Amino acid sequence: MVYYIAFILIGVGIYGFLTQKNLFKHLVSLTIVDTAVNIFIISLGYIEGKEAPIYSKYTPIANFVDPLPQALVLTAIVIGVGTLALGASLLIKVYEKYGTLDVEQIATKEAEE
Amino acid sequence: MSALLIIIPLLAGFLFIPFKEKAKYILPLVVITTLIILLLLSPDQTNAMGGWKAPFGIVLVLDSASYYSLLVVNIVFLLISLMPQIVEKGYSVVLLILLASTNGLVLTGDIFNSFVFLEITAVAAYIIAFSRKNPYGAFKYLILGGISGAFYLLGAIYAYIGTGSLNFADISVNIKEGFLPIVALLIFIGIGVESKIFPLAGWVPDVYDSGSPLTPVILGTGVTFTIMYLFGRIFITVFHGYFLDVVFIFGLLTIVLGELAALRQNKLIKALAFSSIAQAGLVLSTISLGGYEAIKFGYFHLLNDISAKLVLFIIAATIAHNFTENKIAGVSFSIASFSLIGFPLFAGFRSKLLILQLAFSKDNYLLPAVVLFATVIEAAYILKWNIKLWHSTNTGEEKQKISWNVNLILLIVALLIIFIGIFPDLYLKMAQNIADGLTNYRAYVTNVLGGM
Numbered sequence: 001m002v003y004y005i006a007f008i009l010i011g012v013g014i015y016g017f018l019t020q021k022n023l024f025k026h027l028v029s030l031t032i033v034d035t036a037v038n039i040f041i042i043s044l045g046y047i048e049g050k051e052a053p054i055y056s057k058y059t060p061i062a063n064f065v066d067p068l069p070q071a072l073v074l075t076a077i078v079i080g081v082g083t084l085a086l087g088a089s090l091l092i093k094v095y096e097k098y099g100t101l102d103v104e105q106i107a108t109k110e111a112e113e
Numbered sequence: 114m115s116a117l118l119i120i121i122p123l124l125a126g127f128l129f130i131p132f133k134e135k136a137k138y139i140l141p142l143v144v145i146t147t148l149i150i151l152l153l154l155s156p157d158q159t160n161a162m163g164g165w166k167a168p169f170g171i172v173l174v175l176d177s178a179s180y181y182s183l184l185v186v187n188i189v190f191l192l193i194s195l196m197p198q199i200v201e202k203g204y205s206v207v208l209l210i211l212l213a214s215t216n217g218l219v220l221t222g223d224i225f226n227s228f229v230f231l232e233i234t235a236v237a238a239y240i241i242a243f244s245r246k247n248p249y250g251a252f253k254y255l256i257l258g259g260i261s262g263a264f265y266l267l268g269a270i271y272a273y274i275g276t277g278s279l280n281f282a283d284i285s286v287n288i289k290e291g292f293l294p295i296v297a298l299l300i301f302i303g304i305g306v307e308s309k310i311f312p313l314a315g316w317v318p319d320v321y322d323s324g325s326p327l328t329p330v331i332l333g334t335g336v337t338f339t340i341m342y343l344f345g346r347i348f349i350t351v352f353h354g355y356f357l358d359v360v361f362i363f364g365l366l367t368i369v370l371g372e373l374a375a376l377r378q379n380k381l382i383k384a385l386a387f388s389s390i391a392q393a394g395l396v397l398s399t400i401s402l403g404g405y406e407a408i409k410f411g412y413f414h415l416l417n418d419i420s421a422k423l424v425l426f427i428i429a430a431t432i433a434h435n436f437t438e439n440k441i442a443g444v445s446f447s448i449a450s451f452s453l454i455g456f457p458l459f460a461g462f463r464s465k466l467l468i469l470q471l472a473f474s475k476d477n478y479l480l481p482a483v484v485l486f487a488t489v490i491e492a493a494y495i496l497k498w499n500i501k502l503w504h505s506t507n508t509g510e511e512k513q514k515i516s517w518n519v520n521l522i523l524l525i526v527a528l529l530i531i532f533i534g535i536f537p538d539l540y541l542k543m544a545q546n547i548a549d550g551l552t553n554y555r556a557y558v559t560n561v562l563g564g565m
């Protein structure tokens with residue numbers, strides 16, 4: 001079930017790239033795609049009725065879900081946040097240069113130069 | 114030991130963030146150190162990081178393919194670090210991070226680790242694309258790169274479902290038949306943006322035209338070579354040549370559309386950017402012909418292409434007006450551009466001839482037809498630009514002088530191109546070693562996983 005949510009979200013993100021004219025919404029779409037991929041990875045490692053993979057004296061029987069996807073997602077989230085921050089700072093520079101974030105208006109301003 | 118190739122540039126990069134201005138003095142030292150370490154290392158060794166054995170932990174694989182690729186990438190970085198004039202203020206730190214991530218990308222034997230290094234490379238590339246105020250081009254690159262990164266991650270995860278492992282060698286042995294198409298497709302989309310395949314290469318002209326010579330030079334030579342190596346490693350060593358027939362079609366499309374677009378440009382650097390896309394398509398379609406010889410000639414052509422592009426991009430981004438005052442640069446430009454077309458006596462002729470002979474011997478007439486068509490178009494616009502730049506009467510107010518060290522390096526690379534055109538053995542041997550490492554699946558697997 002969760003798989004469907006992940007793929008619907010990827011579709012929403014790609015729809016955003018194709019239809020929106022505001023550059024900030026492109027950045028939001030990128031975040032949606034990233035999140036969808038992360039949800040998909042997490043859902044793979046989940047096994048019904050198992051516990052969080054923390055090994056201690058209270059969990060003598062290792063009745064765990066797959067811990068590897070969770071570790072991967074942690075890394076992927078960090079990378080996604082870095083890219084998001086860089087993209088936002090680039091958008092500030094775009095706005096300083098053109099005075100707008102609209103794709104069509106930027107294109108006309110570029111053509112005038 | 115091979116981990117030092119990643120650690121030293123990364124550490125130097127982070128240590129010099131407070132002293133960004135001084136970092137340009139440390140860059141050549143770091144690159145020379147990594148080159149010395151590389152020459153001291155012997156090929157055919159694997160290092161398990163943190164002592165975790167191969168299928169469970171991350172391994173760094175140094176076989177003949179990754180050894181020679183590292184050599185090429187580090188030499189490119191050395192040449193760039195010896196020309197501090199073309200590096201914008203403060204960008205030396207980014208170059209150090211880029212060096213660490215490209216070295217890691219070549220060395221790694223783990224698919225998720227390669228995703229991480231690919232993203233670091235991409236982020237460094239976005240920052241370099243921004244140099245000298247080109248935020249819109251850099252942002253477009255970031256969006257495309259971000260999506261392709263997500264697809265690469267999905268491909269890596271599907272490989273994990275299909276095998277239960279993230280290790281390249283383990284994936285190549287154990288992947289289930291049913292998972293192969295989707296993994297190959299997703300990873301192809303993932304690498305497609307960086308390797309400049311046709312529908313995903315729209316960012317290239319905007320980014321290369323950032324105004325700073327550093328952007329096209331480093332992205333068109335060092336990073337391109339690394340990505341092409343990664344492509345070979347995944348599609349040849351891991352998938353044993355599966356999916357290459359699809360890549361072949363996309364490569365041909367890339368050649369034709371890239372050259373046609375290059376012909377229509379009225380700005381030199383954009384024409385060269387499109388030519389760079391077309392050459393990437395030629396390399397990919399040659400590699401996808403399949404077989405040892407095709408891979409060897411593909412990488413040989415890639416080596417010729419990046420040598421020519423190193424010269425062309427520096428000149429195109431610094432003096433795109435007139436050669437009569439910069440004769441040395443002009444001569445280097447002409448040599449490199451003739452090598453790009455493939456005139457006899459220059460390096461490009463050798464590789465194009467070998468590719469044509471190989472394609473004919475395989476009864477493949479599509480690739481030769483496309484290559485010859487592309488060569489005609491290429492000759493048209495390269496000759497047009499040469500005539501324009503040598504005979505331009507426009508002595509405008511901008512008189513940019515190229516300093517002696519840049520001139521010297523341009524001349525050395527240009528002479529190397531002629532040398533390769535007459536005695537191609539040096540590059541052919543490198544390409545042969547890369548092809549050896551990539552096609553020898555069994556040696557790779559035993560190298561990584563131990564005797565199995």
